[in-house]
Amino acid sequence: MTLSLFNQFLSPSLMWIPLAAIALALPWALFPHQTTRWVNNRLLSLQSWFLGQFTQQIFLPINSPGHKWALLLASLMLFLITLNTAGLLPYTFTPTTQLSMNMGFAIPLWLATVVLGLCTQPTQALGHLLPEGTPTPLIPVLIIIETISLFIRPIALGVRLTANLTAGHLLIQLISSATSVLLSVLPAVATFTITLLFLLTLLEVAVAMIQAYVFVLLLSLYLQENV
Amino acid sequence: MHLPLLFPSFPAATPPVPVKMADKPVPVVEKRLMDVKLGELPRWVAGRNLTPTGLVAGVFGAYDRYYNKYINVKKGGIGGVAMFLFGYVAISYLWSYEHLKHDRWRKYH
Numbered sequence: 001m002t003l004s005l006f007n008q009f010l011s012p013s014l015m016w017i018p019l020a021a022i023a024l025a026l027p028w029a030l031f032p033h034q035t036t037r038w039v040n041n042r043l044l045s046l047q048s049w050f051l052g053q054f055t056q057q058i059f060l061p062i063n064s065p066g067h068k069w070a071l072l073l074a075s076l077m078l079f080l081i082t083l084n085t086a087g088l089l090p091y092t093f094t095p096t097t098q099l100s101m102n103m104g105f106a107i108p109l110w111l112a113t114v115v116l117g118l119c120t121q122p123t124q125a126l127g128h129l130l131p132e133g134t135p136t137p138l139i140p141v142l143i144i145i146e147t148i149s150l151f152i153r154p155i156a157l158g159v160r161l162t163a164n165l166t167a168g169h170l171l172i173q174l175i176s177s178a179t180s181v182l183l184s185v186l187p188a189v190a191t192f193t194i195t196l197l198f199l200l201t202l203l204e205v206a207v208a209m210i211q212a213y214v215f216v217l218l219l220s221l222y223l224q225e226n227v
Numbered sequence: 228m229h230l231p232l233l234f235p236s237f238p239a240a241t242p243p244v245p246v247k248m249a250d251k252p253v254p255v256v257e258k259r260l261m262d263v264k265l266g267e268l269p270r271w272v273a274g275r276n277l278t279p280t281g282l283v284a285g286v287f288g289a290y291d292r293y294y295n296k297y298i299n300v301k302k303g304g305i306g307g308v309a310m311f312l313f314g315y316v317a318i319s320y321l322w323s324y325e326h327l328k329h330d331r332w333r334k335y336h
Contacts, residue, residue: 012326019322026315030308032294041299043308089312091320091327 008173009097009166023093027082051078058220065120066227069220076105077216084165084208088201097169099162106157109219114150117226125226157218164211168204175200 011020032044040048055074059067080096087094095101117125129146130139175197182190255267256274263271275281297307320327 007326007330010323010326012323014322014325019319022315022318022322029290029311032298041301042303043298086312086315089316089319091316091323093319093323 005170005173008169009094011093019093020095020098023083023086023095026086027079030082031078058216062220062224063227066220066223069223072109073216073220076109076219077212080105080161080212080215081209084212085205087165087169088204088208094165094169096161097166099158102158102161103154105215106154106161110154110157110222113219113222113226116223120227128225153218153222157215161211161215164207168200168207171200172197172204 011018011023013019031047032041034048035044039045051074054077055070058073058077059070062069083094083096086092087096114125117128129143129150131142131146134142175193179190179193179197182193255263255270258267258271260271276284293307293311297303297310
């Protein structure tokens with residue numbers, strides 16, 4: 001029996017190296033360098049295709065000064081999607097369940113978009129605080145609301161990723177421990193929980209990929225507003 | 228048919244004592260890891276380049292050898308990545324064993 005439900009989110013150390021370090025190094029090993037060859041191996045070809053599709057999808061609505069962010073957002077996407085999906089393997093550590101890491105991604109990148117907007121086009125950046133067509137009496141309230149929503153953005157970005165992954169891992173642990181207890185007591189109910197666990201795992205794989213995509217998509221939207 | 232040639236008499240057919248065909252003995256430190264015998268392992272490890280630069284070069288060399296053997300091939304399949312991920316799971320288990328061993332079934336908690 002597990003001692004606590006949240007023990008799975010710890011990062012135990014062996015010889016003073018935390019497991020988190022190995023988990024963070026995994027994406028480096030899984031994605032090979034580009035080469036100058038005309039035809040690469042299958043992994044590299046798949047990776048290039050995916051990166052091309054993704055970058056085109058994300059940067060279509062952004063004007064050309066924003067295209068400088070392509071490397072950053074594409075590598076962030078690869079990093080997050082690898083960390084999230086690799087965390088679904090047994091016994092692994094998922095760094096993106098840690099709020100500290102996700103805030104470490106969200107706050108600097110959001111702040112960069114805001115500062116970029118305020119430096120290059122301050123009027124337009126401040127103009128985003130008031131949607132078009134607002135009735136005049138509502139203007140003061142709405143500016144306050146929009147400012148609050150602006151400052152909530154990094155918190156929302158970080159907490160969304162953390163909460164989704166943590167909740168998914170917790171659910172998997174709960175349902176699998178329920179299944180293992182029920183197998184000896186009520187095998188019929190255990191088959192139901194096993195089916196549930198299977199469907200939940202599929203959902204978690206999807207959530208892992210979608211959450212990484214949403215994180216990067218929202219950052220690109222914030223960039224689009226400000227560049 | 229040269230029957231005497233096909234069935235030579237035993238003493239005359241014995242070839243002269245053969246020359247030793249083995250290679251010159253290689254120093255332990257220069258052998259590849261798979262050729263080192265278990266008893267020679269401490270000596271082998273002690274003789275390798277254990278400076279930080281050497282360790283990093285060792286890691287990258289191992290990565291390059293794995294990549295060129297299993298992934299950078301003409302028709303690579305899922306095996307290369309799958310073996311790597313399995314090794315990653317195994318390492319994660321090893322790393323958290325001290326923590327996991329408390330999670331066993333026990334009669335009294």
